[in-house]
Amino acid sequence: MLELLSEYIDGFQGSEVTIDGMKGYRLDEDCFFIIPKSASDKRYFEQKAVGEYFFQNGFTRFAIPIVNKQGDLFTEFGSQPYVVMYANLSEEREYTGHGANLASFHQMGRNYPYQPSEAVAYGQWKQLWISKLTLFDSMFQQQYNERPVSRFQRLFIDTYPYVSGCTENALQYLQEAESEQRFDEGDGGSFTFQRYSGQVQKQMIWPDEIVYDHAARDIAEYIRGLLLQPDSALSEIEQFLSEYQSIKPLSIFSWRLVYARLLLPIHLFDYLETGISSRDPEFTFKGYVELLENQPEYEQKMRTFFADLGLDAEALHIPVLDW
Template sequence: MSVKKKIKETYGLIATEIFSFGPYKAFRTPGTMCLIVPVSQIEEDELYELYHMSQYLYEKADPYVAQFMVARNGSIFMEHDNQKYVVFKCANNNEGRSLSKGRELARFHQKGRSFPYEVIKTNRIGQWKQLWEKRLDQLENFWRGKVQAHPLDHFEKLFIESFPYYVGLAENSIQYLVDTELDDEPQPIDSATICHHRFTGNVWRQDQLIKLPIDWVFDHASRDIAEYMRDQFFNQQTQFRDSVFLFAEEYDRTTPLSAFSWRLMFSRLLLPVHYFECIENYYLSPETENPYYERKLKDLLSRSSEYEEFLAEFHQMLSMRTKKIYLPNIEWLSYTS
């Protein structure tokens, strides 16, 4: 059965033309665009949590939130060719060109903080330490295996040589997180909200702004701010300093952040997620993608000193913003006077 027939059978919708929208397939109905999003990797319980989040934000009058289409049989997904899909209904003409991303993200988080239902599957709040330690242990064991195997592969040589440096960064980030949780008292602004797995510059498209629920987790707002800054560092090299600090300021003007938030943000930026994901994706992706991840790893390694400078600048920026925020120094960061 074709996907068009499956959509008509499941939802009663007529998809006259299927086209590409970013990484997804899409079709139009009067007044709406619908995205067909594969979700086989997401557990059903998690999908239902995301469904309730999207319904809640839609009821809070967020015009950019994509809604789950509910099938005729009451299900929130359809099965086609042994795969699970969700059809999302998106409002037409949602241009985000004039939006300030910092301000819009702050408003998004404000609404998400009042989400009234229990969250289990997508919950990450208060779990960073355990998740980071588990990931670091798994990678360290994997690295030891590679060291013992004496690989000839160029990527693996780069991985073996660079890993001890990034272990140090990760251990610093975990210690910084622990110190933050001991030293600082969370404020109401630090309560959990609807966040993104990775909030990058591409998550909210400017040509048609869509807030897609499968991107979401339930976590501390600093997660999104830190991940946006990290993404800008690696992908907007020319103007990144201006853009990331403006982004943080616009967020802070809309929703003033606590000292606890700023310190969590810094601990997350210290964690070399960019390096971990590059290594993991190399081994999890098809071999045809190996050259891409090898180039990416070389780029990350070549910019490690520059990333340290960014961390030092960020640290200094916070210290200058307000004397109320005490940020312990990290000895190996190259602070400038």
């Protein structure tokens, strides 16, 4: 595949490198990844524009689709179109706290001068959650009508009504939150991640992970990961939020979106989806059982979420689910 890079750079002599499971070639701080084309032309062109914007504003670890010597974004090699991603892996980065780094990323995303049209989820949570619920309702009915074979299938049938009920609660909370009038300029759309798990702190930011949405998406998903840890320390969440709000304080609207997203049992849906589509659903059985066993603790954390963070939900007129 190194031969393909000759369409981009003359006499490239880089060495192989693997980052996040992706193989590429590196020369000093310059890194190139050759990736089979898997999305629309429009998606890649927008990724290029967004990546260049972040790169020019200091996020040089953002992988950017680049054009070849002919000015084309795609290069045929062995009858397969490829995209080449470029990133600068400079090690000289000033340390910034995780929360502050994410807030800066979101702030920069809000200032993007164009309206994105690809991978947009801003204002669409309700529609997306209903679609997910409808899909899994159909899966449940199909599994219910068939004779369950595996332990996972039987567990899915037994527990899905609970998952569905949690989702209905999240949808109701979201619908009420959308009427919240206490918002500010920070509640506009920004660039976030499909499923945030600390990507702004990692060596590389991949453009296919980016989605245009409300910043609450990333905040909630990072907090979810901490809440799901049995021995999670509240201090980690407090530090993350303190760092984030040192750059951009959260409005009441943002807090309510964070809470609504945490109510949505995405972590349970993930295991269900993996187990249903897997040829060996037993592989996910134990993980799903463990999550279900920890769910009462998760619910308890959601009951005291605002109080634990020092927010008086009653005084601020923020509804809290009590199950």
